[in-house]
Amino acid sequence: MCPRLRHQMQLTTSEVPSTVAEALSLCEGRVDTDGQVPWVQETGESLSLHTDVVCRDAKSLELAASERERRLGYWRPSQLRRAFLLRRICGLLLVQDVFDIQVLANVSSALQHISQLETERSHRVAESSRVEASRGHKRREVKVPLQHPFTHQDLLSPPLLRSLVQLLLGNRIELDTFSFIESRPGSTDQPWHFDVPLPDFGLKGVAPSVGLVSVVPLVNVMPTNGATEFLPGSHCQAADRRFWMDAETKSVLRLQPSLTVGSLALFDLGLRHRGAANSGDSSRTILYMSYVHEWFRDAINFPEPQSSAWHSWTPTTKRLLSRLDSRRYLQELETRLGVVSQSTGEGRRDLEL
Secondary structure, eight states, X not given: OOHHHHHHTTOOGGGOOXXXXXHHHHHHHTOXXXXXXXXXXXXXXXXXXXXXXXXXXXGGGXXXXXXXXXXXXSOOHHHHHHHHHHHHHTSEEEEESOSOHHHHHHXXXXXXXXHHHHXXXXXXXXXXXXXXXXXXXXXXXXXXXXXXXXXXXXXXXXXXXXXXXXXXXXXXXXXXXXXXXXEOTXXXXXXXXXXXXXXXXXXXXXXXXXXXXXXXXXXXXXXXXXXXXXXXXXXXXXXXXXXXXXXXXXXXXXXXXXXOBTBEEXXXXXXXXXXXXXXXXXXXEEEEEEEEETTOOOTTTSOOOOOTTGGGSOHHHHHHHHHHHHHHHHHHHHHHHTOOOSSSSSOOOOOOO
């Protein structure tokens, strides 16, 4: 560990961690009472320093349940504490053997049928009504239907995954994205990106998480068939937002972990990542599920329907009134259709604390 990082962490020579476990233990002890990590500084360079210790390889990010944990459906406290710290520091966890293999086999079989139908459908319907979207050369994302087997409880929230998401986000969570992504042989690297521009909470370092993305492989994924690549620590808010934008020209830590069927990668919604090139001879298929706080709204990727009047307003007026206009527009549509809805007519509710 470099002297600068040692100074930031306020460590003596005898406290320098030699293992990931030691580093996590020291990090846990240095978390301030206000939730800030004192050794995370504003600059991108210093934000990336500590990831080389804690997030140095895929093995360091693994969370594997014991037989007893799998049988009972919950993690022991030491595992949950480790998951909490890995999310804060690295923004990424690799969780082993979470899903029922038979459930995933049923999902994979259903997806083959959907994929064929969507390919045929894409040739005869308007682009705006498709459930398929291009995600680069020989790469596509298709929304899954909300029906069996995709609504199976052991797929949406198996006990071990549910306990992690509740720990990191709380109980009031929703699925914001539910799709499968197919990367065919010959696909190329995506640009580095994060999925959603996150709110600026005005905090230095690690901001509260608004969501987590679960990448669930339906085939074993590895670098040769385009496993997702991550920049650990890039979910932290640096003073210079451009620091993480061009990972190719900087010596920042990059990880491309392999995953087996039944496991998953769980990463912060603000973590930079990319789908890598598939140089293999078969397609790489993954499920992509994002869990978010119920109050979070992704207006960039999923804009709400608006009235015709909204489109004639100034940009400032559009932004201020978009939510109210959308509610009114939907209420007018429901009135025309004679639909009775409980979502738009009752106004604001007071939540019990």
